Amino acid sequence: MTAHKQGDPTTLNRLYGRSKGHRLRPSQQALLDHVYPALAVPAEGPITSQTLFDDPPGRERPLHFEIGFGAGEHLAYRADLLPDHGFIGAEPFVNGMVGALQHVRDQRLGNIRLYLGDALEALARVPDGTLAMVYLLHPDPWPKARHSKRRMMNPGPLDLIAAKLRPGGVFRMATDHPVYCRWAMMQMAPRIAPGGDFEWMAKSASDFRNPPSGWPLTRYAEKALREGRELWFFQYRKVRE
Numbered sequence: 001m002t003a004h005k006q007g008d009p010t011t012l013n014r015l016y017g018r019s020k021g022h023r024l025r026p027s028q029q030a031l032l033d034h035v036y037p038a039l040a041v042p043a044e045g046p047i048t049s050q051t052l053f054d055d056p057p058g059r060e061r062p063l064h065f066e067i068g069f070g071a072g073e074h075l076a077y078r079a080d081l082l083p084d085h086g087f088i089g090a091e092p093f094v095n096g097m098v099g100a101l102q103h104v105r106d107q108r109l110g111n112i113r114l115y116l117g118d119a120l121e122a123l124a125r126v127p128d129g130t131l132a133m134v135y136l137l138h139p140d141p142w143p144k145a146r147h148s149k150r151r152m153m154n155p156g157p158l159d160l161i162a163a164k165l166r167p168g169g170v171f172r173m174a175t176d177h178p179v180y181c182r183w184a185m186m187q188m189a190p191r192i193a194p195g196g197d198f199e200w201m202a203k204s205a206s207d208f209r210n211p212p213s214g215w216p217l218t219r220y221a222e223k224a225l226r227e228g229r230e231l232w233f234f235q236y237r238k239v240r241e
């Protein structure tokens, strides 16, 4: 059994960090005003392949969800790689949203929907057991112990991610922060223990020191490498409710 408290709200429904950066150029503002509305996740109701892509019943495409996509390069790469799948990206940082919109426009991606805000609010509206994959790449580390409750890798968000993945669905997480890496492994330890809801897919150390194919490095990963920091990659498969 998992040792953490089920339903612990830690980190849920709370946004930390910035949502606005440098002022948008008119062309960027135009993307937000004219392209974003057509790609935005509906403001309310369930988030499904039917409500997002109009998929008929019985022909629902697999859905992927990226939490905090930054400038959207990983989201766009994955959507381009898997054109028959649907991708939901959530990011509260407006300048990041503009980055994703630029990718969608430049790569002509028709299988991405976007949410400007707290990923956990959107994730909560996805019916349980429906996501093929969830991505959490280089989440804000909040390295000070007194901020640890702000980390995404906490029981509340992890319960939500687990609930939304379908059986066999995969949760991918990467970090370049040693404190976060240890914390994340501690959070996942009871969940990957016998009887837990996930299985850690790594078979050897190289599996978590290198990204598997189809997992491009993000802007934060590249920055960490330039600064001489290590990267860690985790894949967990959902094995039971």
Ligand SMILES: C[S@@+](CC[C@H](N)C(=O)[O-])C[C@H]1O[C@@H](n2cnc3c(N)ncnc32)[C@H](O)[C@@H]1O
Residues within 6 Å of the ligand: 014, 015, 016, 017, 018, 067, 068, 069, 070, 071, 090, 091, 092, 093, 096, 117, 118, 119, 120, 136, 137, 138, 139, 140, 141, 218, 219, 220, 221
């Ligand atoms: C360190 S950056 C990493 C960005 C990107 N994933 C990458 O690897 O380049 C963390 C991102 O998480 C976003 N973020 C923080 N809290 C969030 C939340 N509650 N929901 C969605 N995104 C969030 C931040 O705005 C920021 O873009």
